[in-house]
Amino acid sequence: MEVLLFLAAAVRISVPYALAAMGSALSERGGVICIGLEGIMLAGALGYTVGAYWSGNPWAGVGAALLVGAAMAWLHAEATVRFRADQITSGLGLNLLAAGLTRLVLVQVFHSSSNSARVVGLPQWHLPLVDGLPGVGALLGSPLVLATFALVFLVQRLLFRTVFGLRLRATGERPEAPATLGLSVTRIRFSGVLLCGLLAGLAGAYLASEQHSFTDGMTGGRGYIALAAMIVGKWSPVGAAAACLMFGAAEALQIRLQGSAFPAELLQTLPYVVTMLVLAGFIGRAVAPRAVGVPYDPEER
Amino acid sequence: MLVALSPLVAVAAALLAGAVFIAAIGERPLEVYGLLASQAFGTGYGLGQTLFRATPLVFTGLAVALGFRAGLFNIGVEGQMYLGGFAAALAGAYLRVPAPLALPAALLAAALAGGAWGAVPGVLKARFGSHEVINTIMLNFIAFALVSWAGRSLFETATVRTRTIAAAAELPRLDFLSSALRGSPVNASLLIGLLLAAAVGALLFRSRLGYELRAVGWNAPAAEYGGVRTGVAQALAMTLSGAVAGLGGTNFVLGYKHWFELDFPGGAGFIGIAVALLGRNHPVGVIVAALFFGALSYGGLVVNQRVPRELVEVLTALVLLFAITARPVLERVARRLV
Numbered sequence: 001m002e003v004l005l006f007l008a009a010a011v012r013i014s015v016p017y018a019l020a021a022m023g024s025a026l027s028e029r030g031g032v033i034c035i036g037l038e039g040i041m042l043a044g045a046l047g048y049t050v051g052a053y054w055s056g057n058p059w060a061g062v063g064a065a066l067l068v069g070a071a072m073a074w075l076h077a078e079a080t081v082r083f084r085a086d087q088i089t090s091g092l093g094l095n096l097l098a099a100g101l102t103r104l105v106l107v108q109v110f111h112s113s114s115n116s117a118r119v120v121g122l123p124q125w126h127l128p129l130v131d132g133l134p135g136v137g138a139l140l141g142s143p144l145v146l147a148t149f150a151l152v153f154l155v156q157r158l159l160f161r162t163v164f165g166l167r168l169r170a171t172g173e174r175p176e177a178p179a180t181l182g183l184s185v186t187r188i189r190f191s192g193v194l195l196c197g198l199l200a201g202l203a204g205a206y207l208a209s210e211q212h213s214f215t216d217g218m219t220g221g222r223g224y225i226a227l228a229a230m231i232v233g234k235w236s237p238v239g240a241a242a243a244c245l246m247f248g249a250a251e252a253l254q255i256r257l258q259g260s261a262f263p264a265e266l267l268q269t270l271p272y273v274v275t276m277l278v279l280a281g282f283i284g285r286a287v288a289p290r291a292v293g294v295p296y297d298p299e300e301r
Numbered sequence: 302m303l304v305a306l307s308p309l310v311a312v313a314a315a316l317l318a319g320a321v322f323i324a325a326i327g328e329r330p331l332e333v334y335g336l337l338a339s340q341a342f343g344t345g346y347g348l349g350q351t352l353f354r355a356t357p358l359v360f361t362g363l364a365v366a367l368g369f370r371a372g373l374f375n376i377g378v379e380g381q382m383y384l385g386g387f388a389a390a391l392a393g394a395y396l397r398v399p400a401p402l403a404l405p406a407a408l409l410a411a412a413l414a415g416g417a418w419g420a421v422p423g424v425l426k427a428r429f430g431s432h433e434v435i436n437t438i439m440l441n442f443i444a445f446a447l448v449s450w451a452g453r454s455l456f457e458t459a460t461v462r463t464r465t466i467a468a469a470a471e472l473p474r475l476d477f478l479s480s481a482l483r484g485s486p487v488n489a490s491l492l493i494g495l496l497l498a499a500a501v502g503a504l505l506f507r508s509r510l511g512y513e514l515r516a517v518g519w520n521a522p523a524a525e526y527g528g529v530r531t532g533v534a535q536a537l538a539m540t541l542s543g544a545v546a547g548l549g550g551t552n553f554v555l556g557y558k559h560w561f562e563l564d565f566p567g568g569a570g571f572i573g574i575a576v577a578l579l580g581r582n583h584p585v586g587v588i589v590a591a592l593f594f595g596a597l598s599y600g601g602l603v604v605n606q607r608v609p610r611e612l613v614e615v616l617t618a619l620v621l622l623f624a625i626t627a628r629p630v631l632e633r634v635a636r637r638l639v
Binding site: 033035075079083084085086088089090092093094095096097099100101103104107108113221224227228231263265266268269272273275276279280281288 | 322326374376425428429431432434435436438439440442443446447449450453571572574575578609611612613614615616617618619621622624625626628629630
């Protein structure tokens with residue numbers, strides 16, 4: 001029983017991480033770093049809240065979150081792909097913008113600088129067989145959790161088994177290659193970044209739906225953990241999701257340890273320390289796509 | 302030529318976009334901006350507040366610029382400043398040294414803590430080639446966690462802050478320069494920042510090490526071929542950058558509150574990136590840009606009755622986004638014109 005509850009908690013925590021991490025895997029495989037994951041998630045969470053608040057329908061909230069996520073990602077793509085601006089600075093700008101804009105909208109719509117009104121969450125489905133299991137029943141009854149399970153395999157397939165995935169990966173490794181074939185590097189990179197925005201927006205929707213509200217800065221660094229998980233998972237959707245599960249388990253453990261002698265703060269640093277070890281090559285070798293972070297200028301050879 | 306104007310174009314574009322927001326709320330943009338400027342510079346107290354808010358940005362802007370010049374992106378300035386402030390508070394409160402040494406010791410502690418935190422990504426980059434951007438982001442979070450762990454026993458539980466520092470470790474307020482500044486929190490940390498700007502300028506443009514750092518930033522393989530040990534130069538640049546950032550924590554801890562508290566003025570590290578970009582990574586530019594954001598921060602607070610102060614955050618982000626796109630856009634325009 002205890003084990004089931006713990007596992008369910010770990011999976012539940014890792015869902016938003018996994019969605020955002022898979023998104024950044026797509027973006028980076030196309031050659032665009034997305035430090036702005038945190039901001040996109042935050043904006044997505046507000047999108048869900050406002051959408052659900054105005055319509056009273058959680059699915060409208062999800063739609064709004066997807067729209068907002070895509071809009072933020074589009075800004076990033078315009079700046080970095082079209083105008084070849086620095087990808088890291090643009091991502092940080094996105095995070096700053098989201099922090100300010102969400103607060104501005106919060107004040108304008110809900111007349112509070114800290115939190116929104118209570119909104120509807122996504123429905124809870126009752127599935128046969130698992131419904132009675134402690135923790136697991138509630139977990140598998142959540143539509144976005146189920147969607148995340150499906151997306152892990154779909155995104156992996158998209159990246160490694162489709163023509164689009166092949167082109168995306170080629171663009172991230174050596175953009176000259178698809179360009180020579182007459183493909184538009186701009187268009188391919190845009191699609192990678194926009195897919196990232198949709199997934200990160202969905203991650204935000206999940207957070208807001210679980211909490212039934214939006215609070216200022218509610219993503220609390222989750223975007224950065226997702227980025228870390230993507231690196232630990234070596235730029236693959238399945239790997240990233242697995243890393244998210246590990247980080248989720250550590251967080252669930254940390255919640256359990258609160259109040260005990262073991263300092264919970266130290267366990268909190270695990271995702272960050274593991275990522276640094278992976279990057280230094282102490283735990284396997286992590287190789288980023290070759291052209292990631294490098295703007296592609298067709299007029300320059 | 303045209304490209305040199307990019308910071309001005311960025312600011313103008315951001316203010317224009319901000320004007321649209323202000324108009325959308327139903328206020329007059331020009332009036333709001335005019336009020337903001339007159340509040341931030343018009344009175345001695347307002348100027349003092351502007352300078353106080355600009356102070357940490359001078360440090361973080363310099364730190365980011367120092368890294369940029371060596372081809373490194375230090376996003377860890379936030380964490381380095383946080384640790385620097387924590388170390389300064391610990392040294393100021395617990396170190397038993399003769400009074401004349403208390404302030405130097407606290408300053409040294411801040412520089413050492415920030416420098417050590419900057420050295421980690423620097424060495425990892427030099428030794429293993431791992432990307433400093435990711436490592437500095439990770440180290441920010443590790444710094445926050447470490448401080449809340451280490452501080453747990455030190456913090457007075459009700460207020461989540463450290464003990465008050467010894468009076469000898471305090472940085473004096475600047476109202477001795479002009480009585481008009483009286484009441485405003487601007488303090489000698491600003492003077493340290495200005496001195497540091499001169500020092501960073503001398504290092505970058507007048508010393509052999511600075512030449513090597515810039516060579517690495519300009520073209521690392523060429524610098525290596527020219528006999529520069531690029532790894533050593535990068536590790537050193539990151540360490541110095543961290544030390545400068547660490548000293549930035551002194552404004553709040555030694556010059557204002559006289560203690561360290563959890564989440565003390567956050568965000569200065571990230572705004573430092575905008576400051577460095579807008580100041581074109583030059584110490585003088587950094588000071589001007591820090592002043593701009595300082596004025597925006599205080600003026601924004603004051604015009605809060607007319608427009609929500611969150612608008613300032615949006616403006617800051619817009620300046621950052623326009624600063625990086627203005628250059629390529631202007632380059633494209635210049636290419637068309639020729």
